[in-house]
Amino acid sequence: MRESLLAQAESALEEWLRARSETPTGERVEGFRLLALHRQGARGVPSFNACRETCREIAYHYNLLADPRERTERREKMMALLVEHLRLFVRGKLEVEGLGEFCCASRPLRNESETKGIAHG
Amino acid sequence: MNKPEYQRVAYYPGCALEGTGHAYNRSTQAVGAALGLKLDEVKNWNCCGAMEVKNIDPAVQTYLSSRVLSIAANEMGAKVVMAPCNGCYHNLKKAEHELAHDAGSREAVERISKKAGHATYRAGQLETIHALDWIKDGIGEEELKRRLKGSLKGLKVANYYGCMYTRPRHIFPEKDRGPGSESTSQPHFMDDLLAAAGAENVEFPLKTACCGGAHTLSDSDTSTRLVLNILRAAETAGADVIATECPTCHSGLEMHQVRAEKVLGEKTQVRMLYFTQLLGIALGVSPRRLGVHENVSDGLALLREKGLA
Numbered sequence: 001m002r003e004s005l006l007a008q009a010e011s012a013l014e015e016w017l018r019a020r021s022e023t024p025t026g027e028r029v030e031g032f033r034l035l036a037l038h039r040q041g042a043r044g045v046p047s048f049n050a051c052r053e054t055c056r057e058i059a060y061h062y063n064l065l066a067d068p069r070e071r072t073e074r075r076e077k078m079m080a081l082l083v084e085h086l087r088l089f090v091r092g093k094l095e096v097e098g099l100g101e102f103c104c105a106s107r108p109l110r111n112e113s114e115t116k117g118i119a120h121g
Numbered sequence: 122m123n124k125p126e127y128q129r130v131a132y133y134p135g136c137a138l139e140g141t142g143h144a145y146n147r148s149t150q151a152v153g154a155a156l157g158l159k160l161d162e163v164k165n166w167n168c169c170g171a172m173e174v175k176n177i178d179p180a181v182q183t184y185l186s187s188r189v190l191s192i193a194a195n196e197m198g199a200k201v202v203m204a205p206c207n208g209c210y211h212n213l214k215k216a217e218h219e220l221a222h223d224a225g226s227r228e229a230v231e232r233i234s235k236k237a238g239h240a241t242y243r244a245g246q247l248e249t250i251h252a253l254d255w256i257k258d259g260i261g262e263e264e265l266k267r268r269l270k271g272s273l274k275g276l277k278v279a280n281y282y283g284c285m286y287t288r289p290r291h292i293f294p295e296k297d298r299g300p301g302s303e304s305t306s307q308p309h310f311m312d313d314l315l316a317a318a319g320a321e322n323v324e325f326p327l328k329t330a331c332c333g334g335a336h337t338l339s340d341s342d343t344s345t346r347l348v349l350n351i352l353r354a355a356e357t358a359g360a361d362v363i364a365t366e367c368p369t370c371h372s373g374l375e376m377h378q379v380r381a382e383k384v385l386g387e388k389t390q391v392r393m394l395y396f397t398q399l400l401g402i403a404l405g406v407s408p409r410r411l412g413v414h415e416n417v418s419d420g421l422a423l424l425r426e427k428g429l430a
Contacts, residue, residue, distance in 0.1 A: 050284040050331045053306055057326040074357060081354045082326060088350060089331050092343040096336055 001076055002065040005083045006034060009058050012087045013037035016048075019094055032059045051089045058082045127250070127259030131199035132160035133189055135209035136168055142206065142368025144412030148397035149205050149252055151411055155404040156260050156268060163193050163202065169212040180229035186216035187230045190249070191242035205252035205397075207285040207367035211292070213249040218292040220244040251286065252397065253310040253366055254303070262317035270405030272319030275427050278399070279325040279360035279391070280311045281351065283332060283370040311366055311396050318403035323358040327351050332373045345384060348377035352389040361423060364396045371395060375417040393418040402429050 010033055014024040017040060029035035038055045042048040061079035064070040138146035153160050166189050168174070170182030190213060193199040204210040219226040221244035234241040250258075256265070287293060287305035296303045303310050308329065312322045332351060333344030351374065355363050365371040374393050381387045393416065401411040408430045413420045424430035 046289055049288060053329045054327070056306070061326070077357050078326060078354060081350055081357060085327060085330055085347065085350045085354075088333075088343055088347045092331070092333060092336050092340060092347070095340045095343065 002062050002079065005079050006058065006062050009055070009083045009086050010034050010037060012083075012090045013041050013055075016041050016090045016093065020097075030059070032062075034059060045093075048093065051086055054082055054086050054089065058086065123261055123264065124258045126201050126248070127158070127203075127255055129159040129161065130250070130255060130259075131193035131197055131202040131247075132162045133166055133169075133193070133202055133204045133209055133213070134162065135166075135204060135206045136171075137206050137208070137368035137372075141372040144415040145205055145368050145371065145395045145397060147410065147412035147415070148395050148401050148406075151406045152256070152397045152401050152404065155401065155406055156256065156265070158255065158259050160203070161197060161199065163189055164196060165192065169204075169209045171208045171212060175212075180226060181233070182212065183216045183219045183226045184230050184233045186212045187220065187234070187242040188237070188239065189213065190216065190247050191234065191240055194242060194246040195240040199247065201248045201250060203250050203252060203255045205366070206369070207251075207283050208369055210249065210251045211285040214292045216242075217244055217247075217249060251366070253286075253314070256314055256400070257310045262313055265314065265317045265400075269318060269403050271403050271429070273315065273399060273403050273429065274319040274321075276320050276399075276429065277323050277359050277361045278315055278320045279323050279355035279358055279363045280315065280328055280396075281325070281355075281363050281365055281370060281374070282308045282311065282329050283334075283365075283367045284329055286367065287329060311364055315364060315396060315399055318400055320364075320399065323355075323360045325355060325358050325360065327354045332370050333377075334369050334373045337373060337377075341380070342384075344373065345377045345380045348374055349381040349385065349387055349389065352378055352381075352391050355391045356389060360391055361427070362392045362394050362399075362420070364399055365393055366396050372417075378418065392420050392423045394420045394423075 017024045025036050025040050027036040029039055034055055038052060058079065061075065061082060065075060134146050150160060167185055170185035174185060175182045190202065193202045204213055220230060231241050287308055290305045293305060296305050316322055330351060331347060333347035337344040363374060371393055378389055398411045398413055402424065408421055408424060421430060
């Protein structure tokens, strides 16, 4: 579950970067590609930092869920909500930047959320 | 901490507190009165330049905020100005930063101030603070506890700060200075004050997340889904209520909670109350004086259910 959610979060940031004609980095920051992708995505767009803490919370929940004592339904749901928030935030940013539905790369984000089943369950 | 300079401050309510955030205005003033903190409203204040002006000309936005600061400093002789709205607080801090670091902004503000016929604001004349700083550093948790007439015991609170209270970091040089200072990544001043008033703060990982306020008109569906996600996260964390400290965030949460139910068929139960309303309840102020009846979200029913009203 946590691997899949982390991959979805990375995917949202990759779509933001591709929509801006950038190649998503393969690097890691503090052990997370997600944080490296966020850093790359915020370069030149300071307002993108509004999702910085969401990315950090996703990484934090990913780490917590590695501990069997923390692997609760509530914790998993919270990570799913965090990933959903990141996806929605990126979707809004794509729209504001005029990259929304005009850009093929953003279509998966504009469509029904992949995390919906988990986050809203 | 009890900073003496916070005992009497210039008060900049801003546009939202005269409209959708009126209950925040009422509750801020009521809590100030209950704690013996004095507010002198800035005379003839104007809009801080929030969203619209910023998009047209950032220098005019800096000027608009600087005019408010100039009146407080040069006409009222204040040393501290308090803004309870995150947007106003952010813009006054930003103007302060621009005037301290950017010659172009200084020149523009000098020129427009001269044309408008008032003294030019100079960086460093005033300290701009938020309502959270005002109570946290003007009174402090220990003194607050001594003045309580009730308790928020039994109330589970998700503290929501929004994204403008701490961002961008460089305009808040007083934050991230270790123990006692506010954190830009994990803000805690509201948590601290409400805990002192007896509330149980829940772990809420979306406390600084975007509420979609910036595109609430241009892309309402995304805003509604962002808010719905915040509401769901608060409920998942076990919260009865989301405490807010920004009128824009607060009305966004309330309005999109209603819209989520109407448009998406998604109902959530968590309520929204300004942190000043919650503190006021613990200080023995009546819900009516705190404007709880003005909220869209039915906070009164929750307070009654918890035996707090």
